[in-house]
Amino acid sequence: MPTSSGQHPWVDALRVYLRLPVLAMLFLGFSAGLPFLLVFSTLTTWLRTSGVEVAAIGFFSWIGLLYSIKFFWAPVVDAFRLPLLTRLLGQRRSWMLAGQALIMGGLLGLSSLDPASQLGAVALFALMVAFGSATQDIAIDAFRIESAEDEVQAAMASTYIIGYRGGLIMAGAGALYLASAFSWQVSYQCMAALTAVGMITVLLRPEPPRQPLASRLAKEPRVRAFLRASRGRPAWVRRTGAWLIGSVVCPFLDFFGRFGLGALGLLLFIGIYRISDLAMASMAYPLYVDLGFSLDTIATVTKVFGVIMSLLGGLVGGVLVVRYGIGRILVLGATATVLTNLMFAWLALSGAQHSLLVLTIVGDNLSNGLASAVFIAFLSSLTSRAYTATQYALFSSLMTLPGKFLSGFGGLVVEGMGYPSFFVLASALGVPAILMALWVWRHHVREPGKHPVSLDKP
Template identity: 35%
Template sequence: MAVTGTSDTDTVQVRPKGFRLLMTALQTRKSATMLAFGFSSGLPFALLIGTLNAWLGEVKINLATIGVLSWIGLSYAFKFLWSPLVDRFELPLLNRIGRRKSWIVLCQAIMVGAFVGLAATDPVTNIGTFAIFAVIAALASATQDVAVDAWRIDVSDVETPVELLSAIYQFGYRIASIVGGALALVLAARVSWPLVYLIMAGLIVLMIFVAFRAPDTERPAKGILYQALAEPGAIDPRTRGIALTIVGISWVWAIFSIGRFMTSMLETLPPGAVRPSASDFMKTTGPWIVVATVVVPLIVSATMNWLKSHDRHVLKSADPTHTPGRTAMNHLYVALVAPLAELCARLRWGVLIVIGLILTYTLCYNVWASFAFPFYLDFLHYSKDEVAFASKVFGIFMTIIGISLGGYLFARLGRLPTVMIGAILPILGNFVYADLAEGGAHIDFVANLFGLNALAGMLGSDARMVRLLLAISGENIATGIAGAAFVAYLSGIVSKNYTAVQYALLSSLTFLIGSLGRGIAGEAFDSMGYAVVFRYTAAVGLLAVLFVALEWVRTARTGSSRQLTVPPAAEEPGTP
């Protein structure tokens, strides 16, 4: 009888691909936890950035005050400023439950307390106290996002690749958007606003129990990192101190500038005085904030790499100094400068392509997002009920479909092909909106071609509503794919040694640039009209396509499509 032998490669389990890989990932404990963490991240954002304004408007708080409170959203833009603390600082007592879980649980507990505080405060008589609770909740929510983003990258493995965890995160986030947006408004029509926020706080309490049961990763040994700074060839302490000072001054200036502006917006104006303009602030000071918080740290980090490679200002022998001051400086350097230096050293000149991609990828659709409701309500004259259903209910489901497609495309096609698709589709979506602004002739042609207008008539609707639903569905599916692609791309570009600070910094760039662009877009809508601006923003989207193409070429040439991002076990299929 012949004996059939098997080699080692014959016994290796073949990794599933495509839809089978997606189904495998959804059955794991990590994926279920990721869904809950996505919900925990999306719920406070929806409640603080959108729904809170509905509460304040209902109790007749003036628009100027509501506008000031909306700036709490900057907490999400500048979360990278304190992300090193989340990445490196060990929380007393809570650190026992896990490296990332400790921060997630702390932030969730703070958010519960802040929402209870909002529920217990009357914004009409105590708007100052109300604003403090809102700021606390926003800071805790943004900090939780840093920890959740890092957790997602840390725990990825062969069964749950980072791309699929990113898509699942988006699912949870969008579900929370429905709960914190549409459901909260439905509840508010039947019960008081304070009770609504107490109910939402109860949902976050449930997320705390989920966090306690989540898996986690080990913390890297500090001694190894600090020991490297004391070995021959490392940058000497004095030069590291200068680098930290430059970066620190830049970031402190940025925080001070924003704080000063927000304070000026809250001050009681003397008779005849004009309140400062947020648009003017973003156009004049905003670019310098980007320079101070992103460009300067990158230049400093690249300079440290250059000095080290040219053997300048480096230790010639081991440095045995162990003082509290030296330990603190080492901690700050490892947390603030070293992660950026690692990014520059790993990507070299390619970092310019990566930054360009990040800055331009979401501009095509984010730059006009703040003007969506004025466009629907004031320009197109749809009713509030029509817009609420189309954008908050139907639109979110279309976004979820887009996110699903994004996750599937990653599993089937790979990273950069999906990122390219996500860059192209929103451009087409902007042309659809331009057509909607001009009467929707092309949208009507598509609706009639597929019999949608006739179907709408049978259901008691009309072609005008079909026009809106088609535009929103096309846009939200496109941005859903793009959003899933972008989150997964960022998750894959960072190093696991500096997960929190690198991801938080890179993801924050999109919010900052989007805010700058919205100030310009508002004036453009007034002077040129919606259709023209939609086409201009579509043209801006071509820059993202260009940068994705350059990134594709770069990774193909270097053979580093994942470079130090996800361990080989978590590599996505089909990556070029």
């Protein structure tokens, strides 16, 4: 029935997507997604087509470790004021703009290099892009949460994801098409120019209001106890101690307090659930190049069609979680990841068969999207409302760290054993994740109509 405004309730609900804070996240999402592939699969494709050995290419995946450890400098982004910029733009916008400037500078630096003869410089500029990108991510997350009330956050997250996927397509298919038509240097120059999308958005949107750090820390009982016990000590000691307790100690104590010794098992599970996918990622695109697929084919099949399949997998995963609960779908996601990663070994043995490439990409991206959706839901269920941002940042970082570390050795394994053996080994890494998913389903996850089981009790 119509609302007091005369509109249908669904029309009123959809109008949220016309609000400026929500629309802004579309462009900031694009800005966040753009640099990601430019230091991963797109870069590894450029390196392989330039004749760089696969052993060296594998180590480039370690650049992604910056995304996995960004929680280390997140408190700096949260509290440190950049000279001049923060006074002009505010805390969140100044750090977003600083990160975007690093991304643009790094991409322009990459566009001036020849990977075959300047591999060290390529690594340095790629690190610059990744650091700027991870820093931008920290600031955007805070900006999003602080820019609007809770009921708008879901819409802002939706437009952010759409923009992010658009950035991935541009940095994946778009960059490969440009490289095929012109050159890799021109491609990366165009990507650097697109960084202006995020910069313009930052300059146009206002700084969100935020509670002072001191006020937030003062609400923590453990912080108040520390401040009482440290009376008479130098002010900098009390400030530093209060910050460490409120920002680092309290979230960890809360997590272990809720789950007991079972928290160790949960942390292990978080670290290995995506290890199979992440460990094999650095060698997928060198495989496509070595099999003889053209850049246009790689772009169309993996960067456009693949992204669509990933989105579909995420949607399917969300529906299955609602229907069957998180536990069963955690097991399904881990199993599907192992099976679809084996398809890369099949592709490596079969040669450049276009239909098999499509089948492999369909399977890989559907399982990737499904596993990502259910795992995000699982991680969200583990966080405490009092420490959501900190705990989720730690969980998401731990999720990618082991797999990205192992991915760095992928080139050495391929060089010594070949592509088929490498992908079989990467698939085998996912078997412990299946077993632990069964354990988590049995001992922790709340299923419809059931009560949750505490992990610290047999």
